[in-house]
């Protein structure tokens with residue numbers, strides 16, 4: 001029985017609460033929604049912060065360890081928003097419940113292993129029931145996936161396309177994001193295994209689609225360093241699912257730095273964290289550095305920003321585009337997550353089911369929503 005347009009699971013977390021605030025402002029008057037979580041008192045506190053207009057907002061009990069409670073939220077909603085992470089630890093039971101119930105699902109994962117495992121275990125069920133499972137609807141990977149989608153649209157159709165994304169960020173991370181990064185770093189072997197399992201199952205595209213690891217180089221007066229995140233995987237899924245990406249599509253993903261020492265320093269910092277996360281006692285000690293539920297305050301978030309520059313080439317044309325916005329990890333991630341859920345719930349979209357990328361599930365409709373919501377997508381004029 002579908003009762004709500006949207007149910008937000010994990011509304012008591014740092015990003016979940018920001019998503020609740022965004023939905024409270026943006027949900028259409030005819031829309032219905034509910035907050036879900038395991039702690040009633042915390043849910044009430046989040047609802048109180050939304051103001052008196054939302055005092056009757058339903059609160060649903062749901063716990064990751066209680067499959068029946070997840071089935072209940074999956075069958076009560078058109079779209080379920082999952083803000084409970086690390087997703088490798090907590091995510092699968094809700095994906096399973098939504099796939100079984102034929103309910104659309106969005107989350108904020110940036111964990112490649114989780115993305116691949118959910119494909120292996122739940123894609124076919126979702127295809128059968130009609131559920132759209134759309135992972136990575138936060139900063140991972142909406143700006144990159146929709147940015148590439150926007151760039152492809154500026155290039156000729158039916159020709160090989162080469163696109164690279166160059167990411168710049170100024171921001172700090174929450175306890176949940178830090179815990180998620182540590183969990184991911186500690187699982188390098190399962191990560192490779194999950195990718196191999198997916199590759200065995202996924203039908204080959206008739207078109208060539210590659211997300212390749214680039215090499216460090218200088219472009220646009222900056223150092224571009226290969227960036228190993230979930231984003232190239234999501235872009236590659238779009239490449240396989242969306243025909244206008246052409247007969248031979250290649251994507252490369254970079255972090256962009258002003259100076260070589262800052263590029264080397266960032267690579268060394270991530271490398272050191274990845275090495276330390278392999279040892280359980282050190283991982284435990286590191287996880288104490290940031291508490292679940294904590295995150296950057298409003299002032300810090302107001303000073304945070306991101307810019308992604310895309311260079312696209314194909315059919316003799318070269319185009320440079322840019323996607324930009326404010327605090328990538330939280331304010332903008334909550335906005336992207338909420339707009340993705342609103343898009344699935346209320347917009348007229350081409351039929352699709354199974355595990356989908358944001359661009360493949362929602363394409364132009366989501367792009368229009370993000371622009372209306374204040375994210376910038378533009379073609380950068382080039383000197384002749």
Ligand SMILES: NC(=O)c1ccc[n+]([C@@H]2O[C@H](COP(=O)([O-])OP(=O)(O)OC[C@H]3O[C@@H](n4cnc5c(N)ncnc54)[C@H](OP(=O)(O)O)[C@@H]3O)[C@@H](O)[C@H]2O)c1
Nearest residue numbers: 010012013014015064085138139140174176177180292293
């Ligand atoms: N890709 C992106 O752009 C992006 C941006 C932001 C966050 N994220 C990801 O989103 C996830 C959440 O981050 P966050 O900083 O918001 O984390 P957080 O503040 O620690 O929140 C975690 C949430 O999970 C809930 N939870 C934990 N165990 C649960 C259980 N057994 N049953 C039900 N709920 C449970 C917590 O509920 P309680 O309040 O009851 O403890 C809380 O609501 C992380 O994986 C993070 O990496 C991604």
